[in-house]
Amino acid sequence: MGSRNGWSNLSEEAVDKENRDYQERLSSKAAYLKSLAFDIETEAKDHHRLLDDVGGDFDTSTGLLGGTLSRVQKLLGQGRTNRQIMCYTILVIIFTFIILTYIISSSRS
Structure with a gap:
């Protein structure tokens, strides 16, 4: 076994193997975080759509209640x-x- 800059071939192979393991783990964690970000984005879009629908429902009910109240006041005032x-x-x-x-x-x- 020859040494180059104080490193033996065996230790270089071990370091390379360890680096590949770290790279694979980092890659899998990055893929997990990416899928998690997509899930969060999808969930946020769904909630935004639901809140828009609820806002429209509140606007409709406000108009309906306002109309009913005006009719009752008109009835009482006649x-x-x-x-x-x-x-x-x-x-x-x-x-x-x-x-x-x-x-x-x-x-x-």
Whole structure:
């Protein structure tokens, strides 16, 4: 075995083998990190799309609730006749609720 610059051929081969092992491990870690970055990107795009959909749903419901509230205010502001109709409607709803509660409780026992 000859030596070159203080290194024997055996130790050079061992260092080369160790370097190849490190290179393979580094390559596999880089591939894992790349796949992880792609997964994060996909997940972020999905969440962004879902948040856009939720924002659109909130806008729609805000418009619907605003329209309903304006109709109720208009109904309340139109005078005594509409107040009587609204009072009768509320009484019918309460009466129906009480009857349904009684029917459900009597069917359970």
